[in-house]
Amino acid sequence: MRCLITGGAGFIASHLAETLRNQNHEVVLFDIRNLPTESPLVEGDIRDTAHLTSTLRNHRTEAVFHLAALPGVRLSVREPARVIDINVQGTTSVLEAARLAGVQRLTFVSSSSVYGLGLPMPFQEDVTPTLPISPYAASKLAGEALCHAYSRLYNLPITVTRLFTVYGPRQRPDLAFYKFIAAITAGQPIPIYGNGDTCRDYTYCTDAARALAATLHLSTPFDIVNIASGLPIPLTEVIAAIEGVAGRPALREHLPPQPGDVDATFADITKAARILHYAPSVSLTDGIRAQWQWQTR
Secondary structure, three states: OEEEEEOOOOHHHHHHHHHHHHOOOEEEEEEOOOOOOOOOEEEOOOOOHHHHHHHHHHOOOOEEEEOOOOOOHHHHHHOHHHHHHHHHHHHHHHHHHHHHHOOOEEEEEEEHHHOEOOOOOOEOOOOOOOEOOOHHHHHHHHHHHHHHHHHHHHOOOEEEEEEOOEEOOOOOOOOHHHHHHHHHHHOOOEEEEOOOOOEEEOEEHHHHHHHHHHHHHOOOOEEEEEEOOOOEEEHHHHHHHHHHHHOOOOOEEEEOOOOOOOOEOOEOOHHHHHHHOOOOOOOHHHHHHHHHHHHOO
16 A cells, blocks of 8 residues: 655654565655655645645555654643644644545554553553543544544544554653663663652554554554553563663662653553454563664664
8 A cells, every 4th residue: 555654754653664665565754854764755744734635645645644743741741732733733634634635544643641540450442531641642632532533524444543652773762761771871870750660561663563554454434442562561670671681780860750640551452453463572671672782782
């Protein structure tokens, strides 16, 4: 298929583009940043509906993967209006461009943060309520709602994928694993917010990319699916795994809890296994080792 990835110069998008190319799909990237890539890249802002529509038409795009967003819970606490503008208005623009260009299928990348705090675990897509506690999480939930409306009104098949804490090579420098590896390498303390007993369901980048690519084969008009490992891991175990790969202990700096952060995430991935034939294949230790080798090369 002919695919376009918004936010195509980003971390997860780079792995998705590789996966799609390896599956013999044609890939075009759309991003506000003009960075060197192995796929054609069109520079533009997703909020520019006219430019995005013409790009989709010019490349005869059949499927869109919408990854572009202003990410980050903490950034959204500091700059909520900016995050809402880019993430919500941007998603509206992408959906409208896809509708006008006659795109056959769209995949929207959402976030585990839409679930919020204090909910029964594991999180189930069709059972667990969504109670976001940050503007970023709220913007992603708004995007999901827009996707549902466009799917029903305009017969645009859409899959919403809720990704859980993706890590691996090419990870953004503002994310935890990158910060931890950089700190250990420099002999500086790892920042730990709160008492360090948080848990996350981590997803290796290539597992996430394979799951996203698999949405091309769905025939349902609308679906929401968790993409994760299905295994919550305490922060203490993550740090121990990084120490093991690094071959030296980490210094620790305890800091106050951050507003908008959740205590734990844990996905039920039964639906992903059923509809996407998804099964995570990279262990935490192997994934950390791969990121360490990329980051310290």
